[in-house]
Every structure is written in C-alpha cells, then in structure tokens.
Amino acid sequence: MRVLLPDLPEFRALSEVGERSVPGCELAYYSGDHVPEGDADGVVLWFASGETRDHLLALPGLKWVLTLTAGIDHVRNRLPGGVQLYNANRLHERAVAVHALAGMLSAARGFHRYRDAQGRHEWASPASIRESRLISLDRARVVLWGFGRIGRNLEDLLRPFDVFIEGITSGTTDTERDEALASADFIVLILPSTQDTRGIVNREMIDRMKRGAWLVNVGRGNLIVRDDLIAALHSGQLAGAVLDVTDPEPLPQDDPLWAEENVIITPHIASTTTDLVYRGASLTRDFLIDFQQGHEPEGLVESWRKY
Structure with a gap:
C-alpha cells in the first residue's frame, strides 16, 4: 500500500x-x-x-483520503467518485472542548474587558467598565448545538460547575430547540457547515434566544449571519460572543466585528x-x-x- x-x-x-x-x-x-x-x-x-x-x-x-481535520469543507465536491473519505474528529475534540470552556469562563468573568483596560494602562474596576456583567458558570444553563464528540467532551468539562446542559442534535424538533435556546445562558455552536446549517444563526433565530445570552462558535464561521449578530449585540439581545471561527477567514482588518467590545475573537486555533x-x-x-x-x-x- x-x-x-x-x-x-x-x-x-x-x-x-x-x-x-x-x-x-x-x-x-x-x-x-x-x-x-x-x-x-x-x-x-x-x-x-x-x-x-x-x-x-x-x-x-x-482509494481513500484521510483528512486530519474535523471539517471536510476543503475536500467535499473535489473527491473523485469511489474514493472513501475519513476525517479526524478525535484528534481535535478535547482541545476544542477546552477552548470553548476557556472562552465561556473568560466571557463570564469579563477577561476581555480587563485585557482592553490593560492595553490602556488602566486599573479598571467592574463599575468602570461599561455594561459590565460579571457572572458565574455555576448553575448556568448551557446549550450545546451539535452534540457529538466535542459536545460530549465539553459536557464532561462542565460537570464541576453544576450546569444544566442540553444538547441539540439533528433529531431535536424545532419546538424543543426553541425552548432550549429561550432558556440558555450560553449557546455553543459545534455544527459543521452544510446546506442546512449555513446562516442558521440569523436574526430570527437570535430573537428566540434568551436575552443577554452569550454565543460561542467553535463550529464554522458561516453558521452565523454577521450583521444579525452585530445588531443583536447592539440591542442587548446577546450579551456577547466568543468566536474561534469567522466568515471569511482571516477576518479582514476593516471588519466591524473587531470593534465589538463584547466579542472575543481567536483565529481558528481551538484545536491547536x-x-x-x-x-x-x-x-x-x-x-x-x-x-x-x-x-x-x-x-x-x-x-x-x-x-
């Protein structure tokens, strides 16, 4: 061979x-x-x-291709007929779950705001940071949207915080999904990019979420309609977002997401x-x-x- x-x-x-x-x-x-x-x-x-x-x-x-990535976007529609495709979810699942948890903890404690203050050489108190909302993960409600191997790893990591966890899978009904979103403090996107999932987090979907929730995306950038996300941040419908993936990548220097105070951006390195x-x-x-x-x-x- x-x-x-x-x-x-x-x-x-x-x-x-x-x-x-x-x-x-x-x-x-x-x-x-x-x-x-x-x-x-x-x-x-x-x-x-x-x-x-x-x-x-x-x-x-x-005869076969093994892509050492979790996603297959770069291979789909390019593979010849009859060739088997394998991916490597298991190579990345733990690191991505840890990254998602780290983002949630950073968001909950406002680390991004204090890092911004550090850059200005300011000793900032919570009261001095506009719209500061320091919270705890303890007993929070977390929705894992895409409840596969990464989701199960993240579920294990969250257990010490005594959180209420609900997974959304392809078998979840629209009614069940909407009920979960309406009560979640954190919504973690772990979905692949498919015809059915691209743009799934749009204004209509965000309006179904609990006001003041945080959105965490470690799936694919094109799951979220960017302008609808920014509008929700400005209105307060969403408290903030943790984005390891964006659309496009790399994010252009003039993209408005950079200026959002309550958006934490990492450059698609969750599994690194x-x-x-x-x-x-x-x-x-x-x-x-x-x-x-x-x-x-x-x-x-x-x-x-x-x-």
Whole structure:
C-alpha cells in the first residue's frame, strides 16, 4: 500500500525502523512545492495548499483520503467518485472542548474587558467598565448545538460547575430547540457547515434566544449571519460572543466585528496544541495499521456527499 503523507519530521518518523514505524506500507512525502509521482492508494491530507490538495486528490489509483481535520469543507465536491473519505474528529475534540470552556469562563468573568483596560494602562474596576456583567458558570444553563464528540467532551468539562446542559442534535424538533435556546445562558455552536446549517444563526433565530445570552462558535464561521449578530449585540439581545471561527477567514482588518467590545475573537486555533502534529502522526500510524490488519479505520464519513 503506497501512501502520501505531509513532509514533516513527525510523519517522517513513521518510515524509520522503530516502534513508530508502519511495516508493509510504502510511505512517500509531499510538500508545498513537491508531490511525488506515481500511483497512491491513500493520501493523508494536512497542511496542504489548495493547489497541492487538488494535485493529491487527482492521483491515479486513489482509494481513500484521510483528512486530519474535523471539517471536510476543503475536500467535499473535489473527491473523485469511489474514493472513501475519513476525517479526524478525535484528534481535535478535547482541545476544542477546552477552548470553548476557556472562552465561556473568560466571557463570564469579563477577561476581555480587563485585557482592553490593560492595553490602556488602566486599573479598571467592574463599575468602570461599561455594561459590565460579571457572572458565574455555576448553575448556568448551557446549550450545546451539535452534540457529538466535542459536545460530549465539553459536557464532561462542565460537570464541576453544576450546569444544566442540553444538547441539540439533528433529531431535536424545532419546538424543543426553541425552548432550549429561550432558556440558555450560553449557546455553543459545534455544527459543521452544510446546506442546512449555513446562516442558521440569523436574526430570527437570535430573537428566540434568551436575552443577554452569550454565543460561542467553535463550529464554522458561516453558521452565523454577521450583521444579525452585530445588531443583536447592539440591542442587548446577546450579551456577547466568543468566536474561534469567522466568515471569511482571516477576518479582514476593516471588519466591524473587531470593534465589538463584547466579542472575543481567536483565529481558528481551538484545536491547536503544542503536540498537535505529533498526535496527528500517531493517529495516522494507528489508521494505517488498522488498514494493514484488515480492520475498518475510525472516522469514515459516510454521508459527505450530502454536504
């Protein structure tokens, strides 16, 4: 089985003799300016430019692709027919859940406002920060909109705060969803970008939310209609937002979201940790060994063509 991997030291180690090697696989390595010639049974897709990605997906003999991302936006509609697609939710789920919790805690305690005051060299009291609303997560009501692996990890992290947690899934009725939104102090978006979810958080949906709630988005930026979000922040319908993802990315310098005092923006780094590449290579090794041993690897995306 010939497989193409990112040309990074952690992945190069899979070719070396030792405990991290993958016996029985011919491993080749691609970079931004080089894709090895010849057929390939599989491709592990990560850190590739659009041009390199399209080159890899067009390789002759391709049977499967493992994208070491949770989302598949960059692959959908580009994969040839008959090629199986796998993703790596499990590589990112814990870090994304931790990031969401960190954002919620920062929002609850107003860290963003105090960081702004620090930049002005001000010793700010709560009373001196306009519209300060310092709260606690204890006994808060939290809605996890998209209750998959990341949502379950976040649920575990929230348990010590004695919060009331409700998950919204594809099986949740509109009535149940609206009742949950109407009572939530925090609404965490963990949805993928699909035809059904793009723009789902619009003015109408925001009006169904509890006044003064916080919105946390670690899903995809295009879930939210930006202008409707800003209007809700100005009216007080939403107290604030924590956004690890935006639409577009990167966010343009003149985008009005930058000026919103109660918006905390991080540059799509929720899953980033210092050992991410090492963990990605380890996941790839386990994935390839499963193939070699005749087992179905984890992460098959069976309904990707519906996206």
